[in-house]
Amino acid sequence: MTKQGLEQIFKSKFNTPSHFFKAPGRINLIGEHTDYNDGFVLPAGIDKFCGIAIAPSPKKSFQIVASDLNDEISFENITDQPVSSHWVNYIWGVIHAFKKRGFTIPAFNAVIQSDIPVGAGLSSSAALEVVFAKAFNVLFQCGLTDIDLTWIAKEAENNFVGLQCGIMDMFASVHAKKNHAIKLDCRSLEFEYVPMNLASNKILLIDTCVKHELASSEYNQRRLECESAVSKMKQNGIKLHSLRGASIEQVYEMKFKMSDDEFKRAKYVVEENNRLHQFVDAISKSNMSAAGAFLYASHYGLKHDYEVSCPELDFLVETVKSLNGVWGGRLMGGGFGGCTINLVETEKIEEIKSNITAAYHKQFGVSPKYYIASTGDGACEF
């Protein structure tokens, strides 16, 4: 994705000047499935972006070119309902969320180009929603805050795409800051930037290259299980609004009042929240071996208690454990495919990659992909 690339396509298609906006994908260092439980997350924006060239249109119709897909769409009206799994839902969802807040988005022309890999768990869809939200706010002078834009993008995903995701991905894409992760309290939305001083280490993402069908139905199911764990705890006299309010002692106290699944989900969420604070502490002291151990512990919980892993992710985490130069790793994002996130020594990266490729190929017949995650800034005009 480059400004020149966007400009060239926009010019040849619409022959008018345009404005340029971009929004990054994200990684999440630790704090998985905690956002919709009012907990803490630790995402960072990456230096891969979804970019758009956009300009108001003199015509009545909206025209959007998805250049990576070699596809385009033109429409005059926006329905209040999504159209079966079309990429335009992400944008309609955003337009709709503006409308709900009293802003009518007038017709525009746009070209989209992204270098965030799709389906790798790097939130390419959140970046698409955020980049349009940012652009509308600036172009049509809506005067909304960054938090408003975050909610707008989340609403688009929840209502038009159908994933009942939490706020992490959109928040990260809007608020990201180069060389920092964001420690976000998803209950109050207070946040602080945590410097990512990794010294001679890097974040290596290993992409399983699979996405299992159950990902979004199981995701929505986990939310329900967490809610029902909270109701059981409330019924039994514990005062709380969400799993954020529970201690690990309370979860064990309630073990036999809940189903086995409810207990395991609640236990994982409470432990993961605690782990996040310990991880931040370890990173701030450059204690990579402690930080890595928390990553492995997170994966263990996601696999056994939250049950959102899959054979490919487990294989990658098990395999890196035996390699020199790996501090720790775990599945990242919703689970059931996508990437693992690994803290590794920079100088060992090539050796790690070749070992993993050989082992993974032998096991699954395909090669994984690798990304070194460098941090990037949040959504902006460029």
Ligand code: GLA
């Ligand atoms: C997906 C969702 C996020 C978050 C993660 C799991 O990425 O979009 O809101 O819940 O899964 O941590």
